[in-house]
Amino acid sequence: MLIKIPRGWELPDSAATSETLFRQRRSLVTAIAAGPILAAGAALLPRGAFAQSAKVADPTADLYPVPQNMRYRPERAITAEKEATSYNNYYEFGTTKTIASTAQDLQIRPWTISFGGMIEKPFTIGFDDLVRKMPLEERVTRMRCVEAWAMTVPWSGFPLKAMIEMAKPTSGAKYVHFETFKDPKNAPGLRQFWFPWPYVEGLTMEEATNEMAFIATGLYGKPIPKQNGAPLRLVTPWKYGFKGIKGIVKVTFSDKRPTTFWEKSGPTEYGFWANVNPAVAHPRWSQATERLLGADERVPTQIYNGYGEFVADLYKGLEKEKLFM
Ligand code: MTE
Numbered sequence: 001m002l003i004k005i006p007r008g009w010e011l012p013d014s015a016a017t018s019e020t021l022f023r024q025r026r027s028l029v030t031a032i033a034a035g036p037i038l039a040a041g042a043a044l045l046p047r048g049a050f051a052q053s054a055k056v057a058d059p060t061a062d063l064y065p066v067p068q069n070m071r072y073r074p075e076r077a078i079t080a081e082k083e084a085t086s087y088n089n090y091y092e093f094g095t096t097k098t099i100a101s102t103a104q105d106l107q108i109r110p111w112t113i114s115f116g117g118m119i120e121k122p123f124t125i126g127f128d129d130l131v132r133k134m135p136l137e138e139r140v141t142r143m144r145c146v147e148a149w150a151m152t153v154p155w156s157g158f159p160l161k162a163m164i165e166m167a168k169p170t171s172g173a174k175y176v177h178f179e180t181f182k183d184p185k186n187a188p189g190l191r192q193f194w195f196p197w198p199y200v201e202g203l204t205m206e207e208a209t210n211e212m213a214f215i216a217t218g219l220y221g222k223p224i225p226k227q228n229g230a231p232l233r234l235v236t237p238w239k240y241g242f243k244g245i246k247g248i249v250k251v252t253f254s255d256k257r258p259t260t261f262w263e264k265s266g267p268t269e270y271g272f273w274a275n276v277n278p279a280v281a282h283p284r285w286s287q288a289t290e291r292l293l294g295a296d297e298r299v300p301t302q303i304y305n306g307y308g309e310f311v312a313d314l315y316k317g318l319e320k321e322k323l324f325m
Helices: 019-034 038-042 048-056 127-133 160-167 261-265 308-315
Strands: 112-117 123-126 137-144 149-159 175-180 200-204 214-219 233-235 248-254 289-292 298-300
Touching: 112 127, 123 127, 137 214, 149 160, 160 214, 160 248
Parallel strands: 112 248, 149 289
Antiparallel strands: 112 123, 137 149, 149 214, 175 200, 175 248, 214 233, 289 298
């Protein structure tokens, strides 16, 4: 996201584990897990390697890959995995696109999600229990960032509607609010005090129960990487990517619309609805075309990112709202 806010403190490159070092540690750990050489090799391991090993085991890894839902045809080539997992927006880890290695410090076990507000009975559930209750599928969809870049990726996860039904909202609930963790121990970007943490997003109940609203728990047939929002994030392919809140810890049902993180940060530039529209320019740049990640190509942007057949009806009667910012 580009925004006119002083950048101030940023993690210097020297303070972050380099991607190469991180990958070396990963392959070392994988090699150890694969063979009975642990005891013999232990003395040779750098101190951080055991901590890294503890982080590698993912108790949901057996769930993937999941069956593919072919209904949402991407009509574009799938973005290379290395592009989608190394060019990210995740301000909790910094304001650059290269937060992937810093994000590996996020502790995602245990991970709980609390449900509250206008529901029959508030509750908290562990992520590993939640994901096993949900109808998992893979969907290849396009994602269009408000900054005018785009990617097409295979998300695994479940329709948001299934999670909403589990929460049993009462009839007065009109909006669902989502929140990201906000513990600076886990994420140095949270020390950028001028941002209105925690990251908050929201949808109307109609949007949230639309078939296209999705909770991603996996990417490229594996558990979703931390930099892309592990263990669970929202995916709303007809909206600008900033609606896709990562690292969700709290879901609240309300009769009030939330003021989202980006609305608070830059109210003249970012709004609640954020539906993709090539005809409505961002105050500082055109939205007519988009750059495909990993390709030297710009392509025309489509209204609702090309998913109008599924979502356009949600906005009938709301034409006076700022639907496209
Ligand atoms: N979620 C949180 N919690 N923090 C963020 O900074 N950035 C958003 C969104 N979700 C963001 C977030 C923005 S601006 C975009 S474009 C997408 O995540 C990027 O998702 P990706 O890194 O998986 O491509």
